[in-house]
Amino acid sequence: MKIVVCIKQVPSTNKVQLHPETNTIIRDGRKSVTNPFDTYAIEEAIRIKEKTGGKTIAISMGIPETEKLLKDAMGRGIDQAILLSDKAFAGSDTLATSYTLSLGIRELMPVDLILCGKMAVDGDTAQIGPELAEQLGIPHVTDVIEILEMKQSYLICKREIDNGYQLLKVKLPALLTVLKDINMPRMPSIEGVLQSETIEVIRKDARDLEAKTSKLGLSGSPTQVVKTFVPERDSKAIEISGNIEEKAAKVKNIIGEVLGNGRSQD
Amino acid sequence: SINKKRTKTINREKTSGIWVYAEHKKGVMHPVVYELLGKGRELADKSKHKLTAVLIDGESSHLAKELIAYGADRVILCSHVLLESQQDEYHFDAMTTILEEEIPSIFLFGATSFGRSLAPRMAARLQTGLTADCTRLEVDDVSGNLYQTRPAFGGNLMATILCPDQRPQMATVRSGIMHAKEPDYYREGMIKRVNYKGKIKPNIEIINEIIGEKKESIGDASVIISAGRGIGSQKNMKLVRKLADVLGGQVGVSRPLVDIGWSEYPHQIGQTGAVVRPQLMITCGISGAIQHLAGIADAKTIIAINTDPEAPIFSVANYKIIDDCIEVLKMLIDSMEKKQS
Ligand SMILES: Cc1cc2nc3c(=O)[nH]c(=O)nc-3n(C[C@H](O)[C@H](O)[C@H](O)COP(=O)(O)OP(=O)(O)OC[C@H]3O[C@@H](n4cnc5c(N)ncnc54)[C@H](O)[C@@H]3O)c2cc1C
Ligand SMILES: Cc1cc2nc3c(=O)[nH]c(=O)nc-3n(C[C@H](O)[C@H](O)[C@H](O)COP(=O)(O)OP(=O)(O)OC[C@H]3O[C@@H](n4cnc5c(N)ncnc54)[C@H](O)[C@@H]3O)c2cc1C
Numbered sequence: 001m002k003i004v005v006c007i008k009q010v011p012s013t014n015k016v017q018l019h020p021e022t023n024t025i026i027r028d029g030r031k032s033v034t035n036p037f038d039t040y041a042i043e044e045a046i047r048i049k050e051k052t053g054g055k056t057i058a059i060s061m062g063i064p065e066t067e068k069l070l071k072d073a074m075g076r077g078i079d080q081a082i083l084l085s086d087k088a089f090a091g092s093d094t095l096a097t098s099y100t101l102s103l104g105i106r107e108l109m110p111v112d113l114i115l116c117g118k119m120a121v122d123g124d125t126a127q128i129g130p131e132l133a134e135q136l137g138i139p140h141v142t143d144v145i146e147i148l149e150m151k152q153s154y155l156i157c158k159r160e161i162d163n164g165y166q167l168l169k170v171k172l173p174a175l176l177t178v179l180k181d182i183n184m185p186r187m188p189s190i191e192g193v194l195q196s197e198t199i200e201v202i203r204k205d206a207r208d209l210e211a212k213t214s215k216l217g218l219s220g221s222p223t224q225v226v227k228t229f230v231p232e233r234d235s236k237a238i239e240i241s242g243n244i245e246e247k248a249a250k251v252k253n254i255i256g257e258v259l260g261n262g263r264s265q266d
Numbered sequence: 267s268i269n270k271k272r273t274k275t276i277n278r279e280k281t282s283g284i285w286v287y288a289e290h291k292k293g294v295m296h297p298v299v300y301e302l303l304g305k306g307r308e309l310a311d312k313s314k315h316k317l318t319a320v321l322i323d324g325e326s327s328h329l330a331k332e333l334i335a336y337g338a339d340r341v342i343l344c345s346h347v348l349l350e351s352q353q354d355e356y357h358f359d360a361m362t363t364i365l366e367e368e369i370p371s372i373f374l375f376g377a378t379s380f381g382r383s384l385a386p387r388m389a390a391r392l393q394t395g396l397t398a399d400c401t402r403l404e405v406d407d408v409s410g411n412l413y414q415t416r417p418a419f420g421g422n423l424m425a426t427i428l429c430p431d432q433r434p435q436m437a438t439v440r441s442g443i444m445h446a447k448e449p450d451y452y453r454e455g456m457i458k459r460v461n462y463k464g465k466i467k468p469n470i471e472i473i474n475e476i477i478g479e480k481k482e483s484i485g486d487a488s489v490i491i492s493a494g495r496g497i498g499s500q501k502n503m504k505l506v507r508k509l510a511d512v513l514g515g516q517v518g519v520s521r522p523l524v525d526i527g528w529s530e531y532p533h534q535i536g537q538t539g540a541v542v543r544p545q546l547m548i549t550c551g552i553s554g555a556i557q558h559l560a561g562i563a564d565a566k567t568i569i570a571i572n573t574d575p576e577a578p579i580f581s582v583a584n585y586k587i588i589d590d591c592i593e594v595l596k597m598l599i600d601s602m603e604k605k606q607s
Contacts, residue, residue: 011419036538037538093395094386094389094396095389095390095393095394095395095396098390121537121538121557122418122419123418124398124399124417124418124419124537125386125396125398125399126382126386126398127382127385127386127389127396127398128386129386130382130383130384130385130386130387130390131386131387131389131390132390133387134386134387134390134391135390138469139355139469139470140383140387141383141470142379142382142383143379156473160379161379161380161475162378162379162380163477163478164475164476164477164478165475165476166472166474166475166476167472167473167474167475167476168470168471168472168473169470169471169473170469170470170471171469171470174469180531180538181531221395222393222394222395222429222431222432223395223396223397223427223428223429224427224428224429224430225425225426225427226413226426226427226428227425227426228423228424228425228426229423229424229426230423230424231417231423231424237570237580237581237583237584237585237586238584238585238586239585239586239587239588240569240585240586240587244589244593244594244597245597245601247587247589247594247597248594248597248598248600248601249601251548251569251585251587251594251598252598252601252602254567254569254585255513255546255602258545258546258566258567259489259513259545259546
């Protein structure tokens, strides 16, 4: 079984800062983490490998600093890591990102399974999974919460849908995007970290991938962000003051108003 | 950054107006479709285009009339027994068949689990742009360009996105964002039938589908009492639970409480947790980090309790109480219970 995990680096806690004039995100490679959902994809890949044997590979398209996160994935048990990095990839929308990732993954073929997170917490589109599957010409399933069976030619998984679940049998190779409920990620182990020190992250640029320049980065992105702005927030919170009894009484009144007066009595 | 080569490939004369994907389940239309038709109608009138609804189904063609009543000028109807279930691959294949004949200028999908799976796959097939979770859509009637505004970075930033050189311009919209128009059952419209052959060999088989058995989700709760690190200790969670019970609501938490095991993930609110839209929310000892605020943007009335007058949660709250949340909770539970007896 050869399993590829797609991981993205995203800004870490409270480090998201807006440029005061341009309102654009100030990105800082040192202050970033693996997209939370992707840590579950990493864990799932390792678990499958532990059961069926095979090889796990992490791949990311990102700035050179992303290497640190790929090393961390190897510390947890991923066997090999690939970083697709090139100035030409900058400004990619989901179509250009999924195209670039598809080139990196094609070189690894045959692959049995590709795992992505449900969504990245910055761009927040949840589109990469299905777009990547289409670019690779393989089936995809989004929002997977459990893999119940893993066979050579197919898998059975449980998928969360609006207001319910689906149980699906999926032919391999396939791409799944996973939710947090799927597992509990482990921490990197000491042996893992030591092992990962000895393995180089493989770097590839646009030329290595023989990419079509017109499909990369900003120029290969059909969508363009033309404006960003901070949403207006109503900052006129009414202060509830007084001693503690008075505060409670006022809150009780507000609750009554908001929920309709009969509500809290039934 | 405009790619000249690609510009040539679109023939805008051949694109045919604004389309809405009419998602339904076993003959019951998803409410987001009517909302998209409401918005689509507005865009169509402004840009003098036609509004089309695409209905892919087994045989519930009675839905076509509904779609026209809600604003569609035309329904593209593609029926086949294989399309009865929401088997993504058949629907995708049917959609591809339809798009071989004509390409819309704008194509709107509901951001449902089905739409969020189908639309990006379609966008990649068509090599076009897709904007996720739009909260505002405006059309420029000269260029036909769609200004798509969406939150990113967990709602901290709004971005307006264009897809100037490719068609269709695709977008997904969550339900409850746009507004449906009153249906007019006298409205007339056209129905175009498209044949579907169903020749693909699907890779995915639906073994079973369980609907309505999902765990009680705080996403649907109308009252939420939420706690953050300021709650101080695990035993104080009982007070939060108590107030939630008294008000018939549910308990929500910030992520650190899940991390330290005082609560469980299904209760986590925020960017990596649940997005909630309660009528009433009382936050206790939550600072209001942007990742948390991402989950509560749609809450109607927020009463925030925090000891720190500068806490960012106050910038989104309707009412603020600068005080110890434990004291306020105790007093409030007391007075609510008195009222009941
Ligand atoms: C404000 C703003 C708004 C945007 N809106 C849109 C939009 O509406 N439409 C659009 O097409 N683009 C949009 N983009 C661009 C988009 O964020 C980038 O294309 C990004 O590289 C991938 O999208 P995502 O973060 O939404 O990932 P998602 O699709 O949410 O990520 C899902 C999964 O895909 C994998 N993945 C994602 N990116 C990578 C990567 N670089 N390397 C490896 N694996 C990865 C991970 O497993 C991840 O969990 C926007 C960008 C900004 C800054
Ligand atoms: C990628 C990423 C994703 C994340 N996703 C989420 C998410 O989905 N949801 C989420 O919640 N967080 C998320 N976080 C974490 C987030 O950044 C914050 O760390 C978190 O929301 C803070 O939780 P808090 O408000 O409970 O704690 P703190 O920030 O520590 O705030 C505690 C507050 O309690 C107040 N307080 C203290 N004592 C009292 C008292 N006695 N009475 C009243 N008030 C008191 C303090 O003044 C303070 O404001 C994410 C972070 C990252 C990096």
